[in-house]
Amino acid sequence: MLTTRVSKTVLLAATGMAAAMICAPALAQEASGTPEPTAAEKAATAKAEAQSDEVIIVKGLRKSLKTAVDRKRNSKQIVDSIDAEDAGKLPDNNVIEALAHVTGVQITRARGEGESLMIRGQGDIQTTLNGAPNASGAGRTASLNDIPAELLKSVQVYKTRSADQVEGGVGGTVNVDLRRPLDLKKGWTFAGSVRNVYANIGNTESPYASALIAKRFDTGIGEMGFLVNLSYQENNYNEQYVTSETPALFWCCGTQWDSVPNKDTDIAMYRAQYGVEYGKVRRPALNASYQWRVNEQLDFVLEASSFNSKENRSYSALNTRMKDSPGVLSNIVYGPDGHTIISMTETDPNLTDTNILPVGPTSRDDFNKATNNRVNFEAHWHNDRATVNFAVYRDENTFDNQWVTQTLRLNGLTGFNVDFNSDKIEGGGPYVEYIGADPSNPDDYGVKEWEDGKAFENSNETVWSADLTYRLSDDKFFRSVQMGVRHSDRNVDRAYGYRYAGFNTPLAIADFPGGTGLEEVQSDTGGAATPSWYRISRESLLANYDAIRNYLYTERDYAGGSGDWNNEVVNTELMQGSFTSTEKTAAIYGIINYGFKAWNIPVDGSIGVRTVHTWGESISTQQAVGKAPDYAVTPTQVVAPSDGTDVMPNATAIVHFTPKVQLRLGYSVNIQRPNFIDASSFVFYDTNGCNCGWGGNPDLKPYKETNYDASLEYYFGRGGVLSAAVYDKKSDGFIVYGATNQVFDGVTYRIGRPVNTDKGEYQGIELTAQGFFDFLPSPWNNFGGQANFTYNSKANIYYSQYNGSPITQEQIDTIPGIFDAPNNSKTTYNLMLYYETSKVSARISYNHRDLWRAGLDGYSALGYSTYFAATSRLDAAFDYTPVKWMTIALEGTNLLNDNSNTYYGANHLIPQGVRVAARTVQLSARFRY
Numbered sequence: 001m002l003t004t005r006v007s008k009t010v011l012l013a014a015t016g017m018a019a020a021m022i023c024a025p026a027l028a029q030e031a032s033g034t035p036e037p038t039a040a041e042k043a044a045t046a047k048a049e050a051q052s053d054e055v056i057i058v059k060g061l062r063k064s065l066k067t068a069v070d071r072k073r074n075s076k077q078i079v080d081s082i083d084a085e086d087a088g089k090l091p092d093n094n095v096i097e098a099l100a101h102v103t104g105v106q107i108t109r110a111r112g113e114g115e116s117l118m119i120r121g122q123g124d125i126q127t128t129l130n131g132a133p134n135a136s137g138a139g140r141t142a143s144l145n146d147i148p149a150e151l152l153k154s155v156q157v158y159k160t161r162s163a164d165q166v167e168g169g170v171g172g173t174v175n176v177d178l179r180r181p182l183d184l185k186k187g188w189t190f191a192g193s194v195r196n197v198y199a200n201i202g203n204t205e206s207p208y209a210s211a212l213i214a215k216r217f218d219t220g221i222g223e224m225g226f227l228v229n230l231s232y233q234e235n236n237y238n239e240q241y242v243t244s245e246t247p248a249l250f251w252c253c254g255t256q257w258d259s260v261p262n263k264d265t266d267i268a269m270y271r272a273q274y275g276v277e278y279g280k281v282r283r284p285a286l287n288a289s290y291q292w293r294v295n296e297q298l299d300f301v302l303e304a305s306s307f308n309s310k311e312n313r314s315y316s317a318l319n320t321r322m323k324d325s326p327g328v329l330s331n332i333v334y335g336p337d338g339h340t341i342i343s344m345t346e347t348d349p350n351l352t353d354t355n356i357l358p359v360g361p362t363s364r365d366d367f368n369k370a371t372n373n374r375v376n377f378e379a380h381w382h383n384d385r386a387t388v389n390f391a392v393y394r395d396e397n398t399f400d401n402q403w404v405t406q407t408l409r410l411n412g413l414t415g416f417n418v419d420f421n422s423d424k425i426e427g428g429g430p431y432v433e434y435i436g437a438d439p440s441n442p443d444d445y446g447v448k449e450w451e452d453g454k455a456f457e458n459s460n461e462t463v464w465s466a467d468l469t470y471r472l473s474d475d476k477f478f479r480s481v482q483m484g485v486r487h488s489d490r491n492v493d494r495a496y497g498y499r500y501a502g503f504n505t506p507l508a509i510a511d512f513p514g515g516t517g518l519e520e521v522q523s524d525t526g527g528a529a530t531p532s533w534y535r536i537s538r539e540s541l542l543a544n545y546d547a548i549r550n551y552l553y554t555e556r557d558y559a560g561g562s563g564d565w566n567n568e569v570v571n572t573e574l575m576q577g578s579f580t581s582t583e584k585t586a587a588i589y590g591i592i593n594y595g596f597k598a599w600n601i602p603v604d605g606s607i608g609v610r611t612v613h614t615w616g617e618s619i620s621t622q623q624a625v626g627k628a629p630d631y632a633v634t635p636t637q638v639v640a641p642s643d644g645t646d647v648m649p650n651a652t653a654i655v656h657f658t659p660k661v662q663l664r665l666g667y668s669v670n671i672q673r674p675n676f677i678d679a680s681s682f683v684f685y686d687t688n689g690c691n692c693g694w695g696g697n698p699d700l701k702p703y704k705e706t707n708y709d710a711s712l713e714y715y716f717g718r719g720g721v722l723s724a725a726v727y728d729k730k731s732d733g734f735i736v737y738g739a740t741n742q743v744f745d746g747v748t749y750r751i752g753r754p755v756n757t758d759k760g761e762y763q764g765i766e767l768t769a770q771g772f773f774d775f776l777p778s779p780w781n782n783f784g785g786q787a788n789f790t791y792n793s794k795a796n797i798y799y800s801q802y803n804g805s806p807i808t809q810e811q812i813d814t815i816p817g818i819f820d821a822p823n824n825s826k827t828t829y830n831l832m833l834y835y836e837t838s839k840v841s842a843r844i845s846y847n848h849r850d851l852w853r854a855g856l857d858g859y860s861a862l863g864y865s866t867y868f869a870a871t872s873r874l875d876a877a878f879d880y881t882p883v884k885w886m887t888i889a890l891e892g893t894n895l896l897n898d899n900s901n902t903y904y905g906a907n908h909l910i911p912q913g914v915r916v917a918a919r920t921v922q923l924s925a926r927f928r929y
Contacts, residue, residue, distance in 0.1 A: 062772060062784075062836070066719035068154070069770070076593075076606050076652045078666055078709050078725060080104070080768075081156040093197070093208065093233065095144040095155055095176060101830045102157055103768045103788040106823070106849055109900075111277065111313075112199060112206070112237030112918060113145055119157060119172035120727060121762055121792045121824030124672050124703065126169025129176050129305065129374065132391065132465075133166050136372050137399030137457035138492045138581075138676050143370060144174065146307045148231040150193055150210035151287050153177045159727070160666045160709050163589040163608030163650050164467065164482060170672045170705035170731065178305060181214045181225025182291045188929075189214040195924035201916060202238025202278060208924075222294040233283040238276070240523040242429045242530065243913030244420055246270035247340070247864040247904055252324060255349070259329040267861050268322055268341040272418055272430035273913075274523040274530045275317035279366075283309045301378040311368040316521045318439055318533045320416055320432045321358040322346060327415070335421075340909055347415035347435070356506070359416065359434070360409040360448065361521070363535040369400045385471045392464040399457040404545075406536055407449035409506045413437040420910055426525055427869070427901035428911030439533040442518050446506025450552060453498025461490040475595075479604065482591040489584050492676045496577040499565060501552045512536075513551050514544030525899075525916050579620035579680035579696070583642075583673075587612040598655075605653035605665075614673065615643045618698050620682035624744065627688060640681035640698035646671045660716060666709040674700040674735060678754040683742065685749045694752040697740070701756050706730045720771030731760035734797045734821075737858030739804025750804060752858070757799035760821065764792040779837075786832040795824035803858045815863040817853065817906025825850040825870075841879040841887075848872045853906070860904075866912055869901040885929050891922040 068083040080102050096114030100107045106118040119125060127134050127142040134142040158165070158173040165173065192211040199206070214227035247267050250260045260266055286306045293299040327346040335342045348357050376393040414436030422431035437444045467484035509515040517540025522532040541548070553565040591608035621635040650668035657663065673679075679700045685693030711725035738755035741748050772784035796819040800807055812818055827850040834843040854866040877891040894917055902912040 062719060065770065065784075069715065069719045069721050071156070072721070073662075073713070073715055076654070077162055078159045078664060078711050078727075079156055080159070081154055083154040084152060093235075094149060095147045095152070095174070098149050098152070098155060099157060099174070100847060101786070101788075101832065101845060103766050103830075104159065104790045104828075105157060106790075106825050106828050106852070109917065111239060111279065111281075112204075112235055115145060117144070117174070118823045119159060119174075120729070120764060120766075120790070121795045121821060122171030122729075123823040124169060124171040126166075126173040126672075127176070128166070128173055130178060130303070130376065131165075131175060132376070132393055132463065133168060134176075134372070134374070134395065135459060135461070136370060136397050138459055138494045139399075140168065140673065140675055142307075142372060143309070144176075146283055146285075146309045146370065146372065147176060148208070148210065148233050148283065148285050150208075150231045151178055151229050151285055153179045153183065160652075160668045160707055161648075161650065161670050162606065162652070162668070163591050163610040163648070164484060166486065166587070167610065167612055167646065167648060167671050168673070170670050170703055170729075178287045178289070178303075179212070179214075179227060179229060180289045180291055180301065180303075181216050181227040182223070182293060182299075184214050184216055184225070184227070186216050189216075191926075191928040193924060193926040195922055198921045198923075199237070199918035200920075201240065201918035202236075204236040204238055204918075206234050206236050208233045222292060224293070225291045227287070227289045229287040231283075231285040233281075233285075235281040235283075236279075237281075237918075238278040239915060239917070240525055241275045241277070241913060241915040242273070242425050242431075242523060242525050243275065243902070243915070244269040244272045244430045245912075246860050247910075248323075248859070248861050250323065254326060255328050256323075256325050256346075261332065262339065265339045266341060267339055267864065268344070269420060269430070270323045271319050271321040272420070272432055273317040273319050274432075274533075275315060276521055276523050277313070277315040279311060279313035281309055281311040283307070297383055298379075298381045300380075301376070303374075303376040303378075305372075305374050305376075307372040309368070309370045311366070312538075313366040313368060314364070314538055316361055316363040316533070316535045318361045318521075318523075318531065319359065320418060320430075322418070325358055326350065326355050327357050331417070335910060337909065342421045342910055343417070343419040345415060345417050348413070351412075351414055356409055356411065357413050357415070358409070359413050360407065360445065361439075361533045361535050362405065362407045363521075364403055364405045365538050365541060367402045369398070371396070371398045373397070387467075387469040389467045390465070392462075395459070395461045395463075397457075397459045399455075401455045403451075403453055404541060405449070405451040406447070406541075408445045408509065408535070409448040410434070410437040410439060410444050411446050411506060412444060425911070425914060427899070427914045428903075429913035434531070439531045440520075442509070442534045445509045445534060447503065447509055447512045447515065448506045449500070449502045450548070451498055451500045453496070455494065455496040457492075457494045459490065459492045461488060463488040477594055477596050478592060479595045480593045482589075482593070482608070484589050486587045487585065489582075491580075491582050493580040494578055494677065494680075501565070509536075513547035514540040516540075517543070525914050577677070577680075577682055579618055579677070579682050581616060581618045581676045581680065583614065583616035583676075585612055585614050602656040603653060604656075605651065607651045609647065609649045611645065611647050613645045615641075617641045618676075618679060618681040618696070620680050620696070622681075622683045622695075622744070623685070625684075625686045625688065638681045638683075642679070642698065644702070646702060646704075661712075661714050664709075664711040664713065666707065666711075668707045668709075669704070670707070671702040671704045673702050674754070678735060683751060685742075685744060685751065687747075691747065691749050692752070693742075693749050697753040697755060700735060700754060701733050703731065703733045703735060703756075705732070717771055717774050721768065723766075723768045725766040725768075727762070727764055727766075729762040731762070731797070733757065734760050734799075736797075736799055736856045737803065738799075738801050752804065755801070757797055760797040761794055762792065762796075762821065762824075763794040764790060766790050782837050783833070783835050785834065787830065789829040790827070792824055792826050795821040795826070797821045797856075799856070802856070802862050807862075811862060817865075817867075818863065820853045820865075820906060822853050822855040825852040839881050841881075842877065844874070844876045846872065846874050854902070864904045864909065865906075867903050867906060867908070869903060871900060872896060872898050886925065886927045889922070889924045889926070891924070893920045893922070895919065 064083045068081045099105050104120045107114050108116045136143045154177045156175045195208040197206040210231040212229045216225040289303045327348050331345040333343040373396045378391045381388045417433040420430045424431045465486040469482045471480045472478045517537050518534045519537040520532050589610040591606050593606045595604035618640045622638050623635045648669040653665045655663040680696030681698045683695035708728040713723040733756040735754050739752045742751050768788040770786045774781050831846045850870050874895040875893045879889045881887045900915040904910050
């Protein structure tokens with residue numbers, strides 16, 4: 001069978017939406033527990049197809065598209081999907097990249113790969129594995145970029161939720177189905193792939209490999225099968241950028257404060273950076289499955305999966321800090337608004353060994369390790385009327401992070417000129433000229449700060465569930481009933497700590513352990529040449545780590561410091577942000593599936609409700625910083641219990657105007673619980689006069705959303721579909737960083753912490769089309785295409801405070817985009833053109849995403865949120881199958897060399913910078929026997 005990849009998909013922008021609407025992505029999967037179509041419904045569908053479609057041999061891409069469209073057609077929910085009938089057929093390198101072309105999905109890319117996704121402009125996504133929620137570390141979602149495409153059977157994007165699905169992810173749910181042996185042909189199956197990805201940034205190479213072995217066979221006690229699927233990915237990345245950060249008012253200090261013309265209104269960046277981020281991620285993955293079908297009524301599944309990653313990540317940035325500095329400002333130039341500084345000069349009139357400008361490279365090396373392991377058992381029984389499903393699984397997940405940060409200073413620097421809107425940076429951004437010191441001269445450096453830290457996250461969850469579906473009739477109003485129960489028990493803990501040393505006088509770099517092991521770094525973003533700089537290399541750091549620690553233990557010329565450098569391991573038990581949490585849930589649901597005819601038009605659907613009770617506690621500390629001069633930290637344990645019940649109704653109706661045209665209507669309510677770290681009871685506060693602090697918020701409420709959906713769909717040919725969908729989502733309780741007041745020992749402190757916002761609303765439309773050009777004569781009928789268009793007409797989160805300060809009516813009236821929801825692009829579209837024969841397959845794809853707000857950071861001045869500029873991406877792929885068991889593929893990504901530009905403010909007050917993305921070429925071979 002031809003093994004194609006629904007991959008580096010699509011496009012011919014020049015053919016336009018007219019040609020593209022003849023074809024476009026329809027993808028879907030019915031909800032777990034949704035009953036199969038009745039015999040009468042199946043017969044009607046088959047008859048309609050037989051009457052209108054000529055017989056076509058369905059294989060390869062055609063078969064995958066048809067399978068996905070059939071799921072969409074028979075689903076009770078609004079859902080899209082991608083499907084792989086055979087091993088190695090899914091596109092791209094991870095789940096996120098595979099979903100980049102699905103209707104309504106927007107993704108972000110970083111470090112050489114797809115990193116996160118949004119559904120209809122919302123980033124609050126639930127991830128499930130074979131229909132059951134999956135998480136990593138202390139989070140509520142799995143790291144989808146750790147799941148390789150080679151292990152997947154299909155991926156579904158649920159945009160609405162039914163009562164039989166587990167609550168969570170108000171933006172939607174991404175379900176990953178892994179392969180199982182009884183899905184494959186009888187006998188042995190051997191499959192695999194090898195691939196190498198070449199990137200032009202950093203001249204990196206990233207190898208991939210996968211292997212599948214399975215057997216399906218008959219025995220005297222029923223049919224059995226086993227499957228082992230292995231994958232190894234290596235992502236070597238190198239990305240370069242220029243950026244600035246945190247526009248805000250000046251708040252201090254000394255001579256700098258005196259030189260600011262308008263202290264109460266002038267906005268300037270905290271610092272500017274030239275940066276490079278590079279590293280290696282290694283991802284071994286395993287899925288093993290055993291199935292036993294005792295007879296036509298009873299079967300069992302035993303399954304284990306493991307998705308792991310190890311990453312060495314480094315970044316180095318030449319920082320030029322404008323705030324909290326001994327410098328004096330001059331030559332100030334303002335933007336059109338009269339208070340945003342777009343260029344200036346800063347000088348140091350009192351340069352001494354201890355009074356120096358905060359300019360120099362900061363470099364950080366991270367060592368990350370994540371594990372995501374699951375063991376799952378399922379039992380399924382059915383007869384002519386009843387279906388019973390039982391499942392139990394155990395998840396164990398970890399995330400460990402260790403880091404070392406070095407900050408060097410440019411000794412002898414007397415000043416700098418900075419232009420934050422320089423045409424020397426491609427697309428605009430900060431450009432700095434240095435006075436009195438040269439970043440490319442290693443003799444001009446001293447060591448100013450050193451920090452290392454560790455964070456450990458552990459989570460385990462045990463879940464069991466049972467579901468019953470009973471068919472009442474094929475032609476009466478009540479067709480079937482569903483009911484089920486579920487219980488979960490999750491334990492989460494996080495330990496976090498760091499130690500820091502800052503020196504009054506920068507230490508001579510040659511005298512610092514490992515300081516002679518320097519490496520030169522430079523960021524090339526395609527604009528004017530940026531200066532090179534130096535850092536202590538990762539290799540020298542590792543080789544001299546014990547010597548550095550011992551040196552810091554004996555060195556006492558600290559401007560400030562914390563932690564015990566005489567220990568090899570950072571003490572994390574009572575440090576900032578550590579907590580232990582437990583969470584138990586008990587859920588019950590019921591669904592009535594119905595059907596009737598109105599004016600001889602068939603209508604069917606479901607009405608359901610899910611109720612879940614959640615209880616647990618967060619155990620952490622309240623930490624008070626004591627008075628000068630010792631600033632002792634006093635921890636006090638605090639336990640915060642939680643308890644609540646949520647009721648989530650849903651209803652659907654599908655009107656079958658003809659066997660090919662149907663209208664799908666949906667109403668659903670969903671909730672998303674706060675992240676464990678956001679809801680932790682940890683608080684850190686300062687008693688030295690600021691009456692301030694930060695921490696978690698155990699009083700956070702679940703984020704709730706009510707959805708109204710409609711989708712008109714027309715199915716034709718083998719895997720062809722045209723559809724138009726509209727949606728209206730009402731949200732309540734979006735979580736942002738804010739502040740609340742808390743009293744300790746009779747004193748009120750302002751604590752920065754996550755808080756629930758007020759109401760929000762999302763509205764939009766989706767248009768999709770897909771199909772092969774079967775109506776054309778050969779060879780033109782081997783062409784096909786896909787197109788989709790998403791327009792989010794409204795995406796607003798209405799918050800009443802920003803970083804603890806109330807929002808005023810004047811701000812609402814004068815700040816553009818003040819309530820723009822984060823992560824949302826108003827317009828997204830994908831266009832594809834593909835060609836397929838038994839020997840040759842080719843695809844070209846184009847993806848466009850409109851500008852979008854990065855987030856509500858709670859630190860920048862209101863109205864200065866980061867916005868990403870519109871991005872476009874052109875990919876292409878060519879597959880050749882010289883023999884039926886092997887396919888060779890050549891693929892190219894980011895052929896337009898599109899970079900990521902960012903700006904401050906919805907009206908682009910000032911450029912923030914640019915991050916350069918690599919072009920890649922991939923060469924691969926896939927086989928199946």
